[in-house]
Structure formats: structure tokens, C-alpha cells
Amino acid sequence: MSMRPFLRNQDSPYWNRYYETMPRRQLDELHLHRIRAVLQHAYDHTSFYRRKLDEAGVLPGDIRSLQDFKRKVPLMDKDEFIMLQEERPIYGETLAVDPDFIAQHCETSGTTGIPLRIPYTGYDTERYGEAWACAFWWLGVRPKDRFYFAFNWGPFAGFWSCYWGVRRLGATVIPGGGQNSEGHIRMIQRLKPTVLICTPTYALHLAEVGRAMGVDTASLGLRFTFHAGEPGPCAIPAMRRQIEEAWGARSGELLGLAEVHAFAPSCPTQEGVHVDETGCFTWSRDPETGDEVPPDKIGENIITTYVNNAQPLINYRTHDLVERHNECACGRTWAFLKGVVLGRTDFMVTIRGTNVYQSAVENIIGHIEGLSTHYELVLTRVSGMDRICVRAEPVPQVPADQYDQLAHTAAGRIHEAIKVRLEVELVAPGTLPRYELKTRRIIDQRPKEVRRVLDRV
Ligand SMILES: [Zn+2]
Structure with missing residues (x-):
């Protein structure tokens, strides 16, 4: 044949x-x-x-x-x-x-x-x-x-x-x-x-x-x-x-x-991803109450795989926060996760009573003109309070004498979006480390006992 x-x-x-x-x-x-x-x-x-x-x-x-x-x-x-x-x-x-x-x-x-x-x-x-x-x-x-x-x-x-x-x-x-x-x-x-x-x-x-x-x-x-x-x-x-x-x-x-x-x-629209509904079942859960979250709202993605027979994973917590939609402009019926992963249930730092998600900060940085996507969040603890400094690289076209102004703008945008003031420090392009595999975005300099598990960022 x-x-x-x-x-x-x-x-x-x-x-x-x-x-x-x-x-x-x-x-x-x-x-x-x-x-x-x-x-x-x-x-x-x-x-x-x-x-x-x-x-x-x-x-x-x-x-x-x-x-x-x-x-x-x-x-x-x-x-x-x-x-x-x-x-x-x-x-x-x-x-x-x-x-x-x-x-x-x-x-x-x-x-x-x-x-x-x-x-x-x-x-x-x-x-x-x-x-x-x-x-x-x-x-x-x-x-x-x-x-x-x-x-x-x-x-x-x-x-x-x-x-x-x-x-x-x-x-x-x-x-x-x-x-x-x-x-x-x-x-x-x-x-x-x-x-x-x-x-x-x-x-x-x-x-x-x-x-x-x-x-x-x-x-x-x-x-x-x-x-x-x-x-x-x-x-x-x-x-x-x-x-x-x-x-x-x-x-x-x-x-x-x-x-x-x-x-x-x-998705071909490049605005999110579609769940492969032939390979797994997913639903969204409120991480606080445990209730199911309805479509179009944010919740933790819970997943059951049909394609790992060797080690089945059923109702598995991903700790990823997603916004699930049942419709998408591309016409596919598979669940659409707009913006891919919007945050982590466990990668969060509480600053003056507000939960700050790493990916929320990342999303804001991604929208500021003049900033590149190279950044890290440096966590410190001063007088018992957690502090975050956003260390970011501008794009090479920005002259060094404009760094202060750009840092000020970035801090303002972050404050506007998440209602918390974070310190922003700009460093010269090419300064932050580059990684071949997973990029380390969070540099936790707090004492060991207060650190959360920082995994899979
Ligand atoms: Zn689509």
C-alpha cells in the first residue's frame, strides 16, 4: 500500500x-x-x-x-x-x-x-x-x-x-x-x-x-x-x-x-488562546469561595486532561487566573481565554492591603511607550512592610536624560491601574539578565520566612 x-x-x-x-x-x-x-x-x-x-x-x-x-x-x-x-x-x-x-x-x-x-x-x-x-x-x-x-x-x-x-x-x-x-x-x-x-x-x-x-x-x-x-x-x-x-x-x-x-x-486574532476542548475539560473557580465563576469573569483555571493516560490529572488546580469567554470573533466555539493568563493565585504580594499580581504590572508595562518588555520586580521588606520596585529597561531609542520622566510616567500609570504606588527604576538597555528558558521576573529579597513559593512565572 x-x-x-x-x-x-x-x-x-x-x-x-x-x-x-x-x-x-x-x-x-x-x-x-x-x-x-x-x-x-x-x-x-x-x-x-x-x-x-x-x-x-x-x-x-x-x-x-x-x-x-x-x-x-x-x-x-x-x-x-x-x-x-x-x-x-x-x-x-x-x-x-x-x-x-x-x-x-x-x-x-x-x-x-x-x-x-x-x-x-x-x-x-x-x-x-x-x-x-x-x-x-x-x-x-x-x-x-x-x-x-x-x-x-x-x-x-x-x-x-x-x-x-x-x-x-x-x-x-x-x-x-x-x-x-x-x-x-x-x-x-x-x-x-x-x-x-x-x-x-x-x-x-x-x-x-x-x-x-x-x-x-x-x-x-x-x-x-x-x-x-x-x-x-x-x-x-x-x-x-x-x-x-x-x-x-x-x-x-x-x-x-x-x-x-x-x-x-x-487564536488567529492574537488576542488570547482557545482551550483544546477535545483534549481537556476546563472550568473557572473563585479561589476564595470555591464557587464556579460564570463566563466573562475572572477565575482560577481548573483542568482535567484526557491526554495524559500515564499520570491522569483530574480537577487539577493551575493557579492561573483566566477570563473565559464562550464566544470569539474567529468563530471557534472552544472556550476563549482573553489575554491568556491574567495573573496567578499564588504570585501575589499584598502592598498596603492591595493584592498586586505580577502579571497585572507586566500588562501595564507592556502598554507604556518607550519601555521594552525586559523588567523585573524586586521585592524587599522594610519595617515589616513589603515593597516592590519595578526595574525596567527602556527601548534603546530613549535618551538617558529622559529616564526620570519615563519612570515617573510608568509609576503614574501603575498607580492609576492598580491603585498602589510602586517605585520604578529604569536601567540601561541590555542590563537585566536574559534567560534561554524561563525568565525570572521576581527577585525576592525579603527574609526567607516571608517568601511565598515563586514558581512557574
Ligand atoms: Zn478565536
Whole structure:
């Protein structure tokens, strides 16, 4: 038998029109069916879920509606899984398949010290890849494209699952590991890829390095840049402008959680992401009251994955604050998370009684003309009070004698938006550290005992 040609309509904006435009009622029926299957799988194959559900007095067969599921099935948290893995290495009591079926091991890049270990079956890797392929397609990437991966391969899941996606799409993979930024620029010049894969801040850094080498990165022939791992072009409009200008390419991003799913590709409108409702079920919860948050309001994203059979995650807390909409201008029916992630339930500092979310400050900085997207928040404690200093880099065009004025403007805008005065300090372009993987935005200089866990920013 000969190989079938690639039959997908190359002009269609949809990767899978049938599912992407499925009416909500039908999607919900599908969710209930899949949730029951996942619960049964977890209950039958892990002592952890069996204990958890027995304690809550609920059996998989008791779940007759999505409401039942949200109300009766207990929430899970990352720390719980890390603890179980520490108690019984490698994967603890949550492994739901025979170890022979594990096709790949990855780890989350948390800063808490202990990584979460993530096993994937071959099927799981296929499904992660499917979500990435869908994300690429929506942006306009096609099988004829050539991907350049500007990073070193390690246990970080984001890039592996991205790689599975490029394979699924049928495009070309060019791994760029084992070299520095200058090396990346030269390799891009030599091999002429059309898609750049890296974190958004690294894309900006790489463009700076290119400029210093006298290379016009906007005319290297890239058609797209694609990002994950940090708030990217759909979360921060200023960052999108900078990346797209620097590379002469259209930017997209994917919101994912290594242990859960590559669950939300960016919408073609570039204003947010859509939840892959064939791969997971999500709902929003008020972190204070625990009640479900209705559409168009902000709440914590709670997720159940259908695509991690090796280590099922059910009613899993993401600690990400999202604004969920049931409609989007692009016509897709999958839940739309406007602005991607708007804050973290646990990355918050209380300043004079007001909760200050890191991403809220980031969003404001992203809208101030003259500021770049390189910034950090320095936390200190003076006379028992927490203080935040925003240390930011202006764009190179701003003369040094205007820094004071710009800092003043920035402080004013922050005060206007979040009702708290924060100190703003501007430093020369190129001063703040650049990171290849997760950018560290919060520098916590408070005494150890008052620090919160600063993870996954
Ligand atoms: Zn959309």
C-alpha cells in the first residue's frame, strides 16, 4: 500500500473544523463522556485516585453531569503529586499504566527545588503533538515550513511536545542546540528556516544579538515565530509588536502545562488562546469561595486532561487566573481565554492591603511607550512592610536624560491601574539578565520566612 498524500485543505483556517465549531451543548456531552472514562481509568489503575474518590464518597459511575463532576470530585494540586513521587519514586502512586508503556520522561522546570516528574505513553505524546499542530495551523504555518528550535534539549517538556507537533504537522525540524546566540543567528542565516521556536524573551534577546552582529533579523526569511513557557505575544501586545518587528514575522503562542496538556493554542486574532476542548475539560473557580465563576469573569483555571493516560490529572488546580469567554470573533466555539493568563493565585504580594499580581504590572508595562518588555520586580521588606520596585529597561531609542520622566510616567500609570504606588527604576538597555528558558521576573529579597513559593512565572 502506498502512503496517502496529506489530504487536509491547505487553505482552511481550521485544523479540525468539526470539533473547533462544535456547538456548546454537544461539546459538553462529549466532555461528560470523556470525564467519566478518565475517572474510571484513574480509579481502576491508581491507588491514589481510588483513595481520594473513596474518601470523598464518590464513584466514577456517580458522575451524571458536569455539575456533579465540579462539585463532587475533589481538587488536586501539584504539591500533592510531588509529595507522592518523593515518597515512592519514580512516579509514586499516580502512575496509571504499566511502566513498559512509558515512551518519554519529562520534568517541570519549577523553582521550588523538587521537579514534578511526568511520564507519557506513546499515545500521550501523539495527542500533545496534535494540539501543537493545531496551534501552528491556526497561525498559518503549513507542512512546507521549516522549524528552527533555538534551545538546548533537556527534560523541559514544552519543547519536546512542540517537536511532536512539528512531526504531526509534517514540517521540517532543525534542532539548534549546543551553541550560543551568535551560533543560532549564523545557523538561521545558513539554513533559512521559516519558523522560530523559543521563549518570547529569548526571541527578543536573539534579535538584539543579531543587531549587534550587524544582521538584519527582519529580513532573514522567517514567516513565523512561535512561543511558550512565558507570557508571550498574545498576552502582552507590546511584546508582540517588538517580536514581529524584530523578525519580520507573525507571532503565536501556546499555553500549556507540561503535566497536563499543550492545552491552549493562540487564536488567529492574537488576542488570547482557545482551550483544546477535545483534549481537556476546563472550568473557572473563585479561589476564595470555591464557587464556579460564570463566563466573562475572572477565575482560577481548573483542568482535567484526557491526554495524559500515564499520570491522569483530574480537577487539577493551575493557579492561573483566566477570563473565559464562550464566544470569539474567529468563530471557534472552544472556550476563549482573553489575554491568556491574567495573573496567578499564588504570585501575589499584598502592598498596603492591595493584592498586586505580577502579571497585572507586566500588562501595564507592556502598554507604556518607550519601555521594552525586559523588567523585573524586586521585592524587599522594610519595617515589616513589603515593597516592590519595578526595574525596567527602556527601548534603546530613549535618551538617558529622559529616564526620570519615563519612570515617573510608568509609576503614574501603575498607580492609576492598580491603585498602589510602586517605585520604578529604569536601567540601561541590555542590563537585566536574559534567560534561554524561563525568565525570572521576581527577585525576592525579603527574609526567607516571608517568601511565598515563586514558581512557574
Ligand atoms: Zn478565536
